[in-house]
Amino acid sequence: MSIATDTSPATGTTGSALRDRAFGNATGLACRECGHEIELGPHYACPECFGPLEVAYDFPEVTREQIEAGPRNIWRYKALLPVPDDIEQSPNMEPGYTRLLRADNLARELGLEKLWVKDDSTNPTNSFKDRVVACALSAATEFHSKVFACPSTGNLANAVAAAGARAGIKTVVFIPANLEKPKQVNSAVYTENLVAVNGNYDDVNRLASEIAGEEEGWAFVNVNVRPYYAEGSKTLGYEIAEQLGWRLPDQIVIPVASGSQLTKVHKAFQELIKLGLVEDKPYKVYGAQATGCSPVSVAYKAGIDAIRPVKPDTIAKSLAIGNPADGIYVLDICRETGGAVEDITDDQVREAIVLLARTEGIFTETAGGTTVGVLKKLVETGQLDTSLETVVINTGHGLKTLDAVSDLVGAAATIEPSYAAFTASGII
Numbered sequence: 001m002s003i004a005t006d007t008s009p010a011t012g013t014t015g016s017a018l019r020d021r022a023f024g025n026a027t028g029l030a031c032r033e034c035g036h037e038i039e040l041g042p043h044y045a046c047p048e049c050f051g052p053l054e055v056a057y058d059f060p061e062v063t064r065e066q067i068e069a070g071p072r073n074i075w076r077y078k079a080l081l082p083v084p085d086d087i088e089q090s091p092n093m094e095p096g097y098t099r100l101l102r103a104d105n106l107a108r109e110l111g112l113e114k115l116w117v118k119d120d121s122t123n124p125t126n127s128f129k130d131r132v133v134a135c136a137l138s139a140a141t142e143f144h145s146k147v148f149a150c151p152s153t154g155n156l157a158n159a160v161a162a163a164g165a166r167a168g169i170k171t172v173v174f175i176p177a178n179l180e181k182p183k184q185v186n187s188a189v190y191t192e193n194l195v196a197v198n199g200n201y202d203d204v205n206r207l208a209s210e211i212a213g214e215e216e217g218w219a220f221v222n223v224n225v226r227p228y229y230a231e232g233s234k235t236l237g238y239e240i241a242e243q244l245g246w247r248l249p250d251q252i253v254i255p256v257a258s259g260s261q262l263t264k265v266h267k268a269f270q271e272l273i274k275l276g277l278v279e280d281k282p283y284k285v286y287g288a289q290a291t292g293c294s295p296v297s298v299a300y301k302a303g304i305d306a307i308r309p310v311k312p313d314t315i316a317k318s319l320a321i322g323n324p325a326d327g328i329y330v331l332d333i334c335r336e337t338g339g340a341v342e343d344i345t346d347d348q349v350r351e352a353i354v355l356l357a358r359t360e361g362i363f364t365e366t367a368g369g370t371t372v373g374v375l376k377k378l379v380e381t382g383q384l385d386t387s388l389e390t391v392v393i394n395t396g397h398g399l400k401t402l403d404a405v406s407d408l409v410g411a412a413a414t415i416e417p418s419y420a421a422f423t424a425s426g427i428i
């Protein structure tokens, strides 16, 4: 397949043929703004209007039974993803099919009738990013990319570095220099090429786009292979529906960084309805941000359509994107479905981390604290119907952001090794 109008930096394939069905049932890339369609390739911007491109499909009939017979990872949904039919054969981290836990204790605490936590902290590198990276890796492989790279707020760098190591492809990951130490170590352990940039995520992202434009054969997962990367988030939506017994929840709370995950969970629900895999019904989508980086929440509350970029200042570093690429689509979805976008302070983020841990035994990172804390605020402010079935997504693991709560939960009670010292400690 030759590439007629190449608006994106090359990743090594320009002019060379793609394998037949290298992208499964995907048929092309469609512009989300003007609808213009181009051939599958390493492109991300519309040649007509520079709008973002999205993978388009021609789905065959897909049944629940087919999916249920698949592996217990995201490839059970391979017919709905831009990946080859034999994707299970290629080395990858096999993320997904994480647990959906009924959260009765947290529900009682918040005054909700039925609540579930979709716990993506149990993915191979302990965040939902393993899903998107698995799809990006498949695309980069088809494009014969030499380098697997990303600008990252932390978790993406972990996932790219690990997946690249397993696939045997060179990785280079870029992060803001002020990132939490555990997230830095969690990348450096997998790759020699961890680059800390003096600047915030938006600066790192700009640098990555520049490198992608200059260097041949680099696949930046969330820049020039972004359309394929983004599709990985749909698997969160598919899993939630399947794990609820093939039905959609009434409402769902999702964290918002670039906004990609939220838009793709909604896309997944819409696809399941169109394919007849779940019954059509209304559902509300809510977006969660931290006040220190809440450009989408600010626009939502102001009732405007444009996102005004901000300079992030929050402990929720994995959500700290000041200029979110998919922010306007998040606004559309939350408004159209009757949901909302809300934000909470860093102290509320910390409290929510402890609340989730002490009610459900789940240790989430600051992004999950943001999401659970926003759920609490939505209930308290009457923006969410407490009688409806609710799902909240935990996207990452608390061990990566220990410092956020280490002061809040207090130190151990240190005693001498004697029974007398124990009884004197006041614990019993």
Ligand SMILES: *Cc1c(COP(=O)(O)O)cnc(C)c1O
Binding pocket: 127, 128, 129, 155, 156, 255, 256, 257, 258, 259, 260, 261, 262, 318, 319, 365, 367, 368, 395, 396
């Ligand atoms: C990346 C990330 C998100 C949100 O990502 P989007 O850019 O909005 O798709 C949420 N939680 C965690 C822990 C993340 O790492």
Ligand SMILES: [Zn+2]
Binding pocket: 031, 032, 033, 034, 035, 036, 046, 047, 048, 049, 050, 051
């Ligand atoms: Zn366009």
